[in-house]
Amino acid sequence: MTDPKVLFQAALDDIRTANNIAIITHINPDGDCTCSALAIRELIKATGKDAHLYNEQGCPSFLEFMAGDTTFNPCTEQTAPEYDLVIFIDCGGRDRAGKVEWVCNNARRIINIDHHSTNPMFGDINIVDGDACAAGVIIYEMYRALNVELNKYVASLLYVAIMMDSGHFSYSNTDKRAHYVAGELLDYGVEVAQLCQKFRTTSYGKLKLTALAYDSLKLYANGKIAVINVTKAMYEQTGTTSEDSEGFVGTIRDIKGVEVAILLRDTTDGKLVKISLRSNSNVDVSQIAQLYGGGGHVAAAGCSIEGKIPEVEELIVKKVSEYIS
Structure with missing residues (x-):
């Protein structure tokens, strides 16, 4: 893998020169892809730009409180504007976008951010790290390398992304790196007990x-x-x-x-x-x-x-x- 800092900077350069940006996450969205996508959108907003988010099923209901007013468009009909930059988050392949893959058909550039070791490197820029327990870890490191300011909201998004894909820090992919990043995120006021209570709440x-x-x-x-x-x-x-x-x-x-x-x-x-x-x-x-x-x-x-x-x-x-x- 190319030096991550070089890839992060190349991605930022693409974001700065793009006029229309879309973010795509995988079908059957989970906590990592959803919260990581929201965190990338916040990074984009820090540059003065914005992005539209797409997912075939929309935002999972159990994560709506994290998304707030942000919408994940489930649009499967080709009626959206053309995008010159499309960012795939946590997609082990382009086809993992499901019925919204068409969004990138006319994209000038594709950025592929993922942590699946089987990723076929389908982007113009491939920020793929199979050793990361979650895409959220990669995006945290992207914020740090680019000196983009973190806040409580972004830190909470990334904490949830890591927590979900590591099985609440219990799966075999939970390593020193995962704990280190999670610890760093706590410095921004992440309310762990409150978040966990939200996810424990169930229905009859x-x-x-x-x-x-x-x-x-x-x-x-x-x-x-x-x-x-x-x-x-x-x-x-x-x-x-x-x-x-x-x-x-x-x-x-x-x-x-x-x-x-x-x-x-x-x-x-x-x-x-x-x-x-x-x-x-x-x-x-x-x-x-x-x-x-x-x-x-x-x-x-x-x-x-x-x-x-x-x-x-x-x-x-x-x-x-x-x-x-």
């Missing part, structure tokens, strides 16, 4: 969905593979959405003896099954996800497969079994 519907999902639990390969399902009927019965099932796969990964956890979810149209993979062992689940057009990290990855949950479950369990020791 989500609790009912949790019960239904965990009731579907199955173990394979002598207890080394754990699988749960969330069907369209479960969402309808509990009045919930796919967003309410985030985090389920992490819980079943904690079952004693489990090496790989799998969450299978129906999509809205019922044509695809969304697969979330988590690993406790030396199994690189990103390799498995890539076989089906997905990607991710060694211990956390995902993909989608056309079909119904029972047949997809049989397929993915068989494939994961090949990687189990």
Whole structure:
């Protein structure tokens, strides 16, 4: 990787010369991509410019309090203005933008900021660091290197980005760098207890969905593979959405003896099954996800497969079994 400071400066130069800027985050947005995108927009605003944010699903409801009045446009019809600079945040590939990828079709320049080691370097400027636990770490270092002033709001955004992608500082990607950056951000007044309380708050519907999902639990390969399902009927019965099932796969990964956890979810149209993979062992689940057009990290990855949950479950369990020791 080129010296990050050189890349950061090149990105800033592009921002300063751009007239219309768009920021794109990945489909099924999480805390890292959403909060990192908001933080990059604040950096852009510090230069006297502004940017439009795009995501196929908009802003996750559990992060709306962080976004405030900022809107993530879910526009999938090609009616937006042309942008001469598009910044991808936390996208392991251009296609991870989903139906808003078209926004960059006429872009003069593309900046790719990501922490997936499988990133194909699709930008004109590629700020990609596979060792960073979150895109938020990279963006913090970008602020520092460029001497752009941090404030409580930006620090809170970056803290949440890191906290979410490190599993509240519990995943194997939580390293000294993650703790150092988080510690630095606390100096700006980040209210950790208040933020965590916001994320702990749940709904009756989500609790009912949790019960239904965990009731579907199955173990394979002598207890080394754990699988749960969330069907369209479960969402309808509990009045919930796919967003309410985030985090389920992490819980079943904690079952004693489990090496790989799998969450299978129906999509809205019922044509695809969304697969979330988590690993406790030396199994690189990103390799498995890539076989089906997905990607991710060694211990956390995902993909989608056309079909119904029972047949997809049989397929993915068989494939994961090949990687189990």
